[in-house]
Amino acid sequence: MKTVKLVRGEHNGEAIIVIHFDSNPKIENHLIGLPGLKRRHLDGRLYLKRSPNNLGLLFNHLRRINCYVDYSDLSQKQLEAPVKGRRLSLPPVDSFHKEDLMRFRRWLEEKRLSLHTINTYVEVTTFFVRYSILKKSKRYTRHLVESFNYEFIVCEGKSVSYQNQCINGIKKYFLFKNIDIGALELIRPKKEKKLPTVLSKSEVRSLMDETHNLKHRTLLALIYSGGLRIGEAINLKVGDIDSNRMLIHIKGGKGKKDRYTLLSQSFLETLRQYYRQYKPKEYLFEGQGGTKYSTSSAQWILKKAVLKSGIVKKVTLHTLRHSFATHLLENGTDIRYIQELLGHKSG
Numbered sequence: 001m002k003t004v005k006l007v008r009g010e011h012n013g014e015a016i017i018v019i020h021f022d023s024n025p026k027i028e029n030h031l032i033g034l035p036g037l038k039r040r041h042l043d044g045r046l047y048l049k050r051s052p053n054n055l056g057l058l059f060n061h062l063r064r065i066n067c068y069v070d071y072s073d074l075s076q077k078q079l080e081a082p083v084k085g086r087r088l089s090l091p092p093v094d095s096f097h098k099e100d101l102m103r104f105r106r107w108l109e110e111k112r113l114s115l116h117t118i119n120t121y122v123e124v125t126t127f128f129v130r131y132s133i134l135k136k137s138k139r140y141t142r143h144l145v146e147s148f149n150y151e152f153i154v155c156e157g158k159s160v161s162y163q164n165q166c167i168n169g170i171k172k173y174f175l176f177k178n179i180d181i182g183a184l185e186l187i188r189p190k191k192e193k194k195l196p197t198v199l200s201k202s203e204v205r206s207l208m209d210e211t212h213n214l215k216h217r218t219l220l221a222l223i224y225s226g227g228l229r230i231g232e233a234i235n236l237k238v239g240d241i242d243s244n245r246m247l248i249h250i251k252g253g254k255g256k257k258d259r260y261t262l263l264s265q266s267f268l269e270t271l272r273q274y275y276r277q278y279k280p281k282e283y284l285f286e287g288q289g290g291t292k293y294s295t296s297s298a299q300w301i302l303k304k305a306v307l308k309s310g311i312v313k314k315v316t317l318h319t320l321r322h323s324f325a326t327h328l329l330e331n332g333t334d335i336r337y338i339q340e341l342l343g344h345k346s347g
Contacts, residue, residue: 003021003070015050017049088156093130128148128169196318223320233285237283238280241263259341302316302317325342
């Protein structure tokens with residue numbers, strides 16, 4: 001497991017988080033997709049503006065490639081300026097709770113949750129357990145959860161998404177402990193409902209035109225023309241393309257559900273050209289050594305294409321999926337059919 005150390009720093013009078021790690025192209029390429037990431041001219045190190053949100057963003061992003069993130073320099077020297085002027089210092093987990101959390105992790109693994117979800121639930125539950133130790137609480141009560149929610153999340157300016165992750169993790173932990181969740185009435189806060197960024201057809205065309213590498217262009221075209229999530233795209237295998245029925249078979253999508261989505265004629269021509277040149281053996285998109293392509297590589301491809309095309313909107317790989325749905329809707333496609341193609345109940 002690679003170690004990444006996050007260190008306090010300053011650049012042009014601005015407080016920053018400096019990212020220290022041994023030379024590693026995989027980590028560097030994974031980081032490149034982060035919004036707001038910059039590089040210091042002095043030593044070439046990557047950095048982000050210092051804030052609670054950026055610390056959480058970095059931590060979660062690096063955890064996706066199983067890095068050990070050492071942020072002790074930040075936590076010990078008060079990176080976060082709490083919204084209410086307060087900051088918690090949580091005690092370490094004792095041996096009893098450490099063993100309990102290990103059993104919790106194994107219990108989650110038995111439920112066949114994804115590794116990312118397991119890591120998230122164990123992490124947030126560990127914070128809650130440490131908070132309960134701080135408060136010398138002998139029972140897990142609704143009042144304790146509400147107090148944790150206020151002092152650890154609200155007062156320290158953490159996001160609604162993070163708050164929901166914490167409540168989800170704590171609920172799973174309580175199920176593991178056979179604690180009656182219904183009696184506690186734990187309610188997740190509602191997220192703000194913002195309209196997603198959508199590209200026009202000409203902007204999508206511009207992205208493709210500025211992506212000259214055939215493999216890269218085929219990957220972006222697949223995500224857009226089929227409305228795929230990036231995880232679904234990189235998990236596709238050669239046999240999942242059904243050119244006779246003009247369908248793409250998505251296996252084990254979100255919620256572990258299978259579905260079919262469209263295989264457009266224009267994309268099929270690009271795909272055939274790509275297949276003749278690269279000859280993938282198992283996964284449709286393969287990296288070095290025949291392994292499946294990485295999410296970070298796909299993010300880097302899109303970031304380069306956006307910069308070259310001059311698009312000023314905030315564009316992510318998910319933007320291509322939203323654009324696919326919007327363009328179908330604009331062409332008169334029934335919204336219920338679009339929802340089926342996307343693989344969820346609400347478009």
